[in-house]
Amino acid sequence: xxxxxxxxxxxxxxxxxxxxxxxxxxxxxxxxxxxxxxxxxxxxxxxxxxxxxxxxxxxxxxxxxxxxxxxxxxxxxxxxxxxxxxxxxxxxxxxxxxxxxxxxxxxxxxxx
Amino acid sequence: xxxxxxxxxxxxxxxxxxxxxxxxxxxxxxxxxxxxxxxxxxxxxxxxxxxxxxxxxxxxxxxxxxxxxxxxxxxxxxxxxxxxxxxxxxxxxxxxxxxxxxxxxxxxxxxxxxxx
Numbered sequence: 001x002x003x004x005x006x007x008x009x010x011x012x013x014x015x016x017x018x019x020x021x022x023x024x025x026x027x028x029x030x031x032x033x034x035x036x037x038x039x040x041x042x043x044x045x046x047x048x049x050x051x052x053x054x055x056x057x058x059x060x061x062x063x064x065x066x067x068x069x070x071x072x073x074x075x076x077x078x079x080x081x082x083x084x085x086x087x088x089x090x091x092x093x094x095x096x097x098x099x100x101x102x103x104x105x106x107x108x109x110x111x112x
Numbered sequence: 113x114x115x116x117x118x119x120x121x122x123x124x125x126x127x128x129x130x131x132x133x134x135x136x137x138x139x140x141x142x143x144x145x146x147x148x149x150x151x152x153x154x155x156x157x158x159x160x161x162x163x164x165x166x167x168x169x170x171x172x173x174x175x176x177x178x179x180x181x182x183x184x185x186x187x188x189x190x191x192x193x194x195x196x197x198x199x200x201x202x203x204x205x206x207x208x209x210x211x212x213x214x215x216x217x218x219x220x221x222x223x224x225x226x227x228x
Contacts, residue, residue, distance in 0.1 A: 097168070104152065
């Protein structure tokens with residue numbers, strides 16, 4: 001069975017600070033990895049995904065994530081956050097089935 | 113619209129009543145998922161439909177929960193004899209499914225269920 005662990009449940013930053021949200025997964029085979037974002041009052045939407053190839057993946061709004069297979073990790077990063085990045089962030093893994101498993105989410109608050 | 117549509121957006125019901133939640137996926141998407149989002153609990157998988165295949169019901173928490181998908185399009189999630197612990201936001205998502213597509217799920221706005 002696959003599982004996902006997000007270590008930070010609540011993160012509070014000031015604008016221009018750097019961001020790194022941790023995500024570790026448990027699955028022994030080939031995986032597809034995703035980060036989704038839910039802005040206040042909006043539906044979940046894809047931020048970025050990794051399927052294969054370059055383990056450093058770039059997404060929308062300046063976000064990137066690095067797949068480190070040896071650490072079973074897929075951490076999300078952004079060098080300089082903005083107030084508009086305030087949202088809930090979910091990491092997801094899809095292993096042997098077509099059903100993604102989601103983490104508990106990280107609530108990010110960015111103060112202007 | 114072109115997105116995933118869910119109704120109702122909010123539902124308040126009394127314990128013991130039955131509720132139906134509806135999802136209209138993006139046209140052409142063969143895969144449809146139901147998840148439940150409880151406060152601080154992330155997204156809990158409930159059920160997955162892919163084309164005309166038998167659905168994967170492995171996430172349904174009890175036999176009070178059921179879902180169907182008619183004509184490979186609209187889906188209805190039914191909760192019978194609701195309990196207070198059923199209170200959550202029920203999310204529907206669709207994708208191109210199978211070996212095609214990018215694996216990206218497109219989510220609806222959700223149906224917030226409150227059981228009194």
